[in-house]
Amino acid sequence: MSVTLRRPAVWVSVVATSLVVGTLTVLAAGQVAPGPALAATPTPPEPGTLTRFVSWGTAVDALGDHHAGFYTADLDGTDVAPLVRQRALTSAESAADAPLPDIQRAQVSPDGLHVVAWVDDPTGLVVPGGTPRAEHGHAAPFSQALVLLDAEGHFVRVLQQNEEWEASGLFDVFQGVSWVDADRVAITVRRKVLVGTEAETTRTFVRTVAIADGSVVGQFGIDDGTVAGGHVQGVWAGGGTVVAGGPSNRSLVLFRPGEGAVGLPAPPLTPPMDFFDGYSDVAVSPDGLHVAASYHGGWEVGTKLRIFDRVAGGVWQARAVDLPIRLESGWITWLPYRQYEEAELLVDGRRDSQTLSLGTAVRVAPGVATEERVARQYPWMDYGSDSWQAVVVPSLGAGASDVALELPERTATAGTPWVGTYTLTGRGPDTARGVQLSLEIDGAPAEGASVEGEPCPGGVCHIASLAPGQTVTLTLRQSFEASGVHSLVARTTSTTLDWNPGNNLRTNKIRVVMPRTTPSVGRLVHQTRAGGPVVVSDPDGGRPVVVGQPRHADEVLEITDVHPGAGIVLWSRHRTSGGDLEHLVSRVTGEQLHAVTTGFPLDAAVSPDGRTLFTVEATDQDRVFRLAERRLDRPAAPPTTRLTWRGSLAKGLKVSPDGTRLAWVQQPIGEYSYGGAVMDLDFRGEAELLVTGSFGAVRPNTTVAWAPDSATVALSVGTEGPYSPDGAVVAFSVDDVGSPRALAPMDEDRWLGDWSPDGKSLLLHDLSTSLSVDLATGRATPTGLGPAWWSGLPVGPVSPSPSPTVSPTVSPSPTPSPTASPTPTTGPSPTSSTSPTGSPTASPAPAPDRTAPxxxxxxxxxxxxxxxxxxxxxxxxxxxxxxxxxxxxxxxxxxxxxxxxxxxxxxxxxxxxxxxxxxxxxxxxxxxxxxxxxxxxxxxxxxxxxxxxxxxxxxxxxxxxxxxxxxxxxxxxxxxx
Structure with missing residues (x-):
């Protein structure tokens, strides 16, 4: 198919500062036109392997930081990094509300080594010294500069500047940008001659610029005979070929080195689509031999594709590409290929305005059946992803390498020395030199690190070189005294250009779990009466051990939390006549460990090692609540706010038996809807919401019960709603949120108490009684006690504990809490009609199970x-x-x-x-x-x-x-x- 241009084209070559204008004759497609041509272009390098994408929108990196604008990511949307690096604002700049840089039209070079972008940066966060602003009352457009950056996003040089040329008012405004090859970019230039502040004449053309020094290589344009208006709407390039779009991109003009200009026709539109009368987007293939263009085919059809192929004799042939899917948006990008038979075009795969933006790779070579054109779909990255670009691996000898760090999640045991190993690999194509690895745990330098036996002082490791395919081992030695979750952050840099900055930052968790124990299903923790003594007894109430008892007639005690695996009880006491609330942590054998005085929190939970107290507290803001963390083993440490809830209240707190997660029931203020949530104790990211699916709604009076393996959370739900008479206890897997299973039926009058240490039963209770429900048979057995929790101790006598030792901590009241008076650790229940005879004796400890299944x-x-x-x-x-x-x-x-x-x-x-x-x-x-x-x-x-x-x-x-x-x-x- 031969095509001709409807308007004459104008060629402008640059010699020093003089403009020489000559007319180009536009002939039928395939014919060589005489006259000036673009400077000779070296053969473009063979496209490398597709490795990453560039997108525009908002992405979140490994640290949870948001990157608005252009960013790079792996093909699955992971390993996010900003495309353009910028320094942080100084305190003075922040105080002065200095403007942030505006980055537009960023483009990655075909060899993957550089980035160009139009940058408006008067503060100098990207461009050292900032981009200047011109006068004429049009300051905003003229502060932009065409900036060259390396593949890591660091500033290299300014290539072109939007600035005044002469005092008479002759100036250029630059807009579009596209890579001609790895050494040159093409930009669109709008030239204005002003009389005062009014535009007298306007002309637009394309200028090619060398990235080595920003010098102008050549200029060319399209003259439609008017004195004002956009002559060149857009520019696209690749493989030495440059395509310029006329007004509204209704027609295209193609330029190749050593050849004349070729006009490509307007899209075949069907009335009444007159307001979509141009091409939506254009893309030139990496080898410069194929041009893809998209246009709107009507509301019922959506976006259509047209391909212009350069065939034998230099002729350009047009053909339509029919797809089995409907395209909603028209952006297109070529993916690198080795043979045209394998060529793929990345298009916006949205089916309608409601579908998330998916990148769809389609086969565009001739001879491919319509139903086979869709090759694959890439995952959604962000709304507004209308500028996807392919990033390739640079060629060997380009002086670039990729240093990849693998940082998987590790698990340690509290109180036990721990050794974690990680790997650092050189991915080439060249050797990485001057590699530096920095490690932090919870924001502080990680001590105890080494690489291949060499220590890393201050958590900083140095590796002289890392060859392609070479892997070194990073060893981290730590000892964690308390259970919980710690954040490990690692950063790598090198003196060699790293073409993949997305894997230079890694973060993961170190889960510190409680030591393994073998708790028993036997004795229960309960209160002999409401507000009365806290005791541990056999299920029949016999052989009680008193954990706490009232010291005053108006003192009220309450059990808040129990960890049978660790034998820990959290309980509180306060006087009705006034005063603060005191939380106490005791062993189920009666020994007191810690005490802390607070205000009256809305809820509280303790870690299984008894070291950390979590409380939900009101703030001085309406409907705003906070989760406070207190280290009970560090009395001088102030409480830390871990979470803030606005408009909702958390209750029913419970730390997992392994000490790494916190679960709670979430209640929106003023609403009758409730839900469950789980979060790691490093409190990074968002809480995982537990949904009930077809099981109804979470009841308002439920608490959270953890399975002994810390992998499952149980909640009470109503069948028809939160207040439904019928309901069930439902289990949610924390690693597979959204897949609940019913454990046992439960009516509205009872609420969930505790999961047995062997995982076989649940305790359900109301105000006066409790039941043990066998999960296998559904059989309910009354305990004969009121609300109760498993202690982890077997049935039978318990040896008396040592004299109680209390570690008092006071917060937030400045007055220390009085040291707790000794409490008896054995003896009958105050309400018991019988007393045990003789001193209690220790029962034989069961033999530990050390045999793996x-x-x-x-x-x-x-x-x-x-x-x-x-x-x-x-x-x-x-x-x-x-x-x-x-x-x-x-x-x-x-x-x-x-x-x-x-x-x-x-x-x-x-x-x-x-x-x-x-x-x-x-x-x-x-x-x-x-x-x-x-x-x-x-x-x-x-x-x-x-x-x-x-x-x-x-x-x-x-x-x-x-x-x-x-x-x-x-x-x-x-x-x-």
Whole structure:
């Protein structure tokens, strides 16, 4: 198909500051036009491997910082980094409300080494010294500069400046920008000649600029005979080819080195689409031999695609590309390719205005069937992602490398020395030199770090060089005294240009869990009467141990929290005649550990090690509440505000048995809706909301009950609503939010008390009684006591504890709380009609269970298949859609089984997250991202479903743990075809 330009084109070459204008004859497509041409362009480098995208919008990096504007991300939307780096405002600049930089039209070079962008930066946060502002009463547009940055986003130089040329009023305003090749960019220039402040004449053209020094290589434009108005609407380039768009992009003019200009026709629009009378977007292929253009095909059709291919003889042929999906938006971007038969165009995959913006790769080469054009969809990154660009790996010898740090989550045990290992890998293509790694734990330099045995003083490690494919091991040695979650942050830099800044920042968690114990289902913590003594007794009330008792006639006691696995009780006391509330932490054997005086919080919980108190408190702002954290083992430390809630109230606080998570019930003020929430104790990010799905609504009087394995939270819900007479106790997996399961029925008059230490039963209670409900049979057994919690102690006598020792802490009252008076640790209940005879004696301690459960992964059944048919079946992905296995434990019993699945497909690894497979860079990354899926247990058999399995190497990692904390693992690798 031959095409001609409707208007003559004008060529402008630059020699010093003189403009030489000549007329270009636009001939039929494929003919060579005489006259000046663009400077010779070296052959563009072969496109590298697609590795990252550039998008525009708002993204969140590993630290939770938001990046508004242009940012880079991996193909799955992870490893976010700003495309342009800027320094922080000084205190003086902040006080003066200095303007932030405005960054527009950022473009990444085809070799992945540089970025150009129009930057308006009078403060100098990106451009040293800032961009100047011109006069004429048009200050805003003239402070922009075309800035060159490296692949890490650091400033290199100013290429062009929007500034006045002559005092008479001749000046240029620059707008669009596109890379011609790795050494030059094309920009659109709007030239105005002013008389006073009024525009007398306006002309627009395209200028090519060398990035080495900002010099002008050439200029060309389109002259439509008018004296005012936009002559060049946009510019697109690639592989040495430059395409300029006329007014409203109704027509396109194509320029190539050593050739004349070629006119490309307007889009074939159907009336009445006159207001969409131009091309929506244009993209030039990396080799400069193909031009893609999108245009609106009507409301019913959506956006359509047109491809112009340069064929034999230099002729440009146009063809339409029909897609099996409807495009809502018209932006397009070429993806790198080695052969045109494999060429793909990235388009906006939105089906309608309500669908999230997806990048869809479509095959655009001739001969591809319509139904086969969609190659893949990339995940949503942000609204407004209308400027996606492909970033490639630079070529070997370009002086660039990528230093990748893997920082998976680790688990430590409180009070036990811990060693964590991590890896740092050079990903090439060149050797990274002068590598520096900085480590922080909770914002402070991480001591105890070393790389390959070399210590890292102050948490800073130095590595002279890191060759492509070379991996070094980072070792971190720490000892954590208390349970909780700590934030580990690592940053890498090098003197070599790092073309992938997204993996230079890593953060993850170190979970410090409580030591494993073997609590018993036996003695209960309760009060002998409302507000009365706190005791630990057998279920029949016998052999009581007094944890606390009133010291005054008007003193009221209340049990707030119990951790049977650690044998810890949190209780409070206050006098009705006045005074503050005192929280006390005691052992279930009666020994007092800590005491703290506060105001009257709305709720409270203690960590299982008894060191940390969490309270929900009102603030001096209406409907604003805070979560305060107090370290009871550090009396001088002030309370820390961890969370703030506006318009909602948290209650029913409960720390997980392993000491790493906090769960609560969320109640919006003035509403009859309630929900549950779980959050790690580093309080980073957002809380995970627990939804009830088809189980109804969370009851207002419920508390939170943790399963002994800390993997499941139970809440009480109503069938029809929060106040429904009928309801159930529902369990939510904290690692698979949104998948609840009913545990036991429960009416409105009762509320959830506690989960038994063996995980087999729940305590439900009302104001005067409590029931133990067997989760397997549903049988409810009255305890004979009022509201009660498991103590973790077996039934029988308890040895008297040492004399109570109280560590008093006062907050926020400045007056210290009086030292607690000694309380008896044994003796009868004040309301008991009988007294135990003789001194209590210790019962023999049960032998600890140190035997791991037995675990195995079973091969799928072949059924009637024999021989080769059976072997083929075992290699099929369908056979492994449900993974089956067996697990048993003759001592304390199996508490649960989980399964992680990763798969290598071709050269890439994928991790299964419970809903689908996410592509990862390495096996280690896949294993760290794979979700631990809880198995369905039936006797000794267990099963886990896997969706979306394909051909490749499947690696299954099963873990079983018993109720004593012992674990067993089984790894199975199978090749599927």
């Amino acid at each position: 037995k675990l195995d992964v079973l091969l799928p059944k072949c059924g009637s298949r024999k021989g080769k048919k059976c072997r083929d079946h075992l290699r099929s992905p369908a056979a492994w859609a449900t993974v089956n296995g067996v697990a048993s434990d003759s001592d304390s019993g199996v508490a649960g089984v989980s399964l992680r699945a990763v798969q290598k497909r071709g050269k890439h690894w994928y991790a299964f997250n419970g809903r689908g497979w996410s592509r990862q860079k390495t096996r280690a990354a896949a294993e760290s991202r794979a979700k631990a899926l809880p198995a369905t247990l039936k006797g000794t058999r267990w099963a886990v479903k896997l969706k979306g399995l394909r051909a490749g190497t499947l690696v299954l990692n099963a873990v079983a743990h018993d109720r004593s904390g012992n674990r067993a693992t089984k790894v199975l690798t199978r090749t599927l075809s």
